[in-house]
Amino acid sequence: MTADNNIYDLIVVGGGVNGTGIAMDAAGRGLKTILCEMNDLASATSSNSSKLIHGGLRYLEHYEFKLVRQALAERESLLRNAPHIMWPMRFRLPHQSHLRPAWMIRTGLFLYDHLAKRELLKGSKSIRFAPDGPMVSDITKGFEYSDGWVDDARLVVLTAKAAEEKGAQIKTRTKCVKAERTDKLWHVTLADTQTGEKKTYQCRALINASGPWVSRLFSDTMTITAPKQIRMVKGSHIVVPKIHDEPEAYILQNADNRIIFVIPYEDDFSLIGTTDVDYEGDPKKAVISPEETEYLVGIVNDHFKHKLTPDDVVWSYSGVRPLMDDEFGDAQKASRDYTFEVDGGKKEAPLISVFGGKITTYRKLAEAATDRICDFFPNAGPGWTKHAALPGGDFTDQPTLLAEFKVEYPWLPESLARRYVRTYGTRTRTLLKDCQSMKDMGHHFGANLYASEVSYLMKHEWAQEAEDVVWRRTKLGLRLKDDDLAGLQNYMDKIRAAA
Structure with missing residues (x-):
């Protein structure tokens, strides 16, 4: 959206479901976008939910009819967009x-x-x-x-993947350590948490979608008082x-x-x-x-x-x-709704901060936030995500895709094919593109985890550590032993060292 290739339209801080959702929507509207996450994607709240896409039946008792109605509508959309996860x-x-x-x-x-x-x-x-x-x-x-x-962690990873495929840069293990506003631009310093290397980027708008850290980001990186506490x-x-x-x-x-x-x-x-x-x-x-x-x-x-x-x-x-702080009442009664706070505007670069939210309404939240962002980018495209399949989700139903895989990969055990359907959907074909037999899958780490899958996750889904693979990209940590995990970590360390 800008003629200056050295200036980004948007930097999103936070690699959870809200941050990746905003990055995906914004990139799809033509905004030049960076997303930074100080750890792995979905490494905090977004991988620790009850794994449900739900309207919130119990919220009706608290008269949150608008939230429930919105969540119920989103439930249908999400089920269509990601039938694999x-x-x-x-x-x-x-x-x-x-x-x-x-x-x-x-x-x-x-x-x-x-x-x-x-x-x-x-x-x-x-x-x-x-x-x-x-x-x-x-x-x-x-x-x-x-x-x-819903597989919550995979929802985040696949949303980030969709953002990347729309042109966004996804920088994991990259922390926002400083953000300064100079008239129409933000100067944002990002630090690689593994090497310590720092680099400053310029952007026209900054999005604070850091979840539980949303209020703390103000004091840690900016000379701005947080407008709300979560x-x-x-x-x-x-x-x-x-x-x-x-x-x-x-x-x-x-x-x-x-x-x-x-x-x-x-x-x-x-x-x-x-x-x-x-x-x-x-x-x-x-x-x-x-x-x-x-x-x-x-x-x-x-x-x-x-x-x-x-x-x-x-x-x-x-x-x-990170719930909306109503300053009273039991924790269970705190609202799961969300709000945005906008700082700046016509005369200075805007900052939009996301407070609250729940996983079921993440797409709607991201759409609303991006709509607000686009007030500052009049040439941006329209909303587009409601009917957009997430990567690997371009199929009708799991039984049909599993039947296709049985024909395409007759050598693949059905239990493994079923897990691939529920994890990667049609992207399983990318994972298996160089495999003609189980021997081609490479080293077996245990629990039907093979080197070909690990390599795919490192190349395509930002996995760097064993924990990324066995708890967020899969849930094989429930079945793998300590020795298996040590072998997996050694394998991943060697691949990273050779890269």
């Missing part, structure tokens, strides 16, 4: 009359079914639990409704060997008015969460507490015949959600 899921809500009356739940589900247009997902219904089912015997009836599942709320999850064999997820009510999800996870596990705990300190250092583990285990044991102990936990994770 998102898919529909049915949720069962056991009814306990002393917590919420049936009429209230029916009313909420009616609104959930009708607040926005619904084409891909089935509506809600009442159900009865079979005596031989997974629920404890005194829970006999409930409700069932639809929402969506409320940091820690949400923790545990993963245990699966506690039932049904494909449905469960949403459990609790006496403290919170709800807990129990979600089928990576075929052999159950994902349980989340908590809501106010948090102070470095968001990167957030970990689950013993009290949170006991809390989650206790709620599950109140509902399921299969009893858990903390020793059953095979993995846990905690994310710090």
Whole structure:
């Protein structure tokens, strides 16, 4: 959008779902864009969610109808745009009359079914639990409704990939250490966190989409007072060997008015969460507490015949959600909505800061933020992302693509082909382009992770460390052993050294 090739239109600080979403949208409108992330993509909040694309049934109790309506509409769009990493899921809500009356739940589900247009997902219904089912015997009836599942970290990576393919530069492990405004331009100093090398870039607009660090970025890099403070709320999850064999997820009510999800996870596990705990300190250092583990285990044991102990936990994770700070109320009641703050304008280079948000509405947030940015770039193109498939998502459904792969790669084990469909979609063909047999896949690190996949992730998806591969690009960390991880890290170190 600018005649000066040394000046960028936009620098986005933050490689989570909001930052990558803005970079993707802006680059697609013709804005010359850089995105910087001080760690790996999706290394904080955006990879530590409940992995759901959902309207937020419980938000109806807080009268957040606009947020729910918007999220429900986005749910349909996202399911179409990324059928490899998102898919529909049915949720069962056991009814306990002393917590919420049936009429209230029916009313909420009616609104959930009708607040926005619904084409891909089935509506809600009442159900009865079979005596031989997974629920404890005194829970006999409930409700069932639809929402969506998402691989949150891959959503971020693929959004960044789409941004790159539209012309954006994606700089991971690159920290914004200084930002100074001089009339119509920002001078932004970025530091490589591995080498320490610094470089200053000029841009016409700066976007602060740094999530839990959004307020801190002002004091750390600029001589500007943060216009808002965010409320940091820690949400923790545990993963245990699966506690039932049904494909449905469960949403459990609790006496403290919170709800807990129990979600089928990576075929052999159950994902349980989340908590809501106010948090102070470095968001990167957030970990689950013993009290949170006991809390989650206790709620599950109140509902399921299969009893858990903390020793059953095979993995846990905690994310710090940057919520709108209303300065009062419980953490669970803090709004999941978002807002923008604009500093500067006609006479000086603008700064747009993103506060709040939730993963389901990330595309809409990015579109709204980019619309606001484009007030300063009148020659920018129109919004375009609503119907844009994410990389690898240009296919109809997973069974059809899996059938195609069986024909194209008859030597590929079905379990591995299925994982590739759910991870890379049609980009699996790029991953396998030089492979004619399993021998061509290279070294096997364990858990069906081969050198060809690792090389693909390093070349195409910014993976640099073993953790990037086994927790954010895949979830194979659940299955790999320490020795496997050491071998993987050595392999990646050698590739990087040779590059």
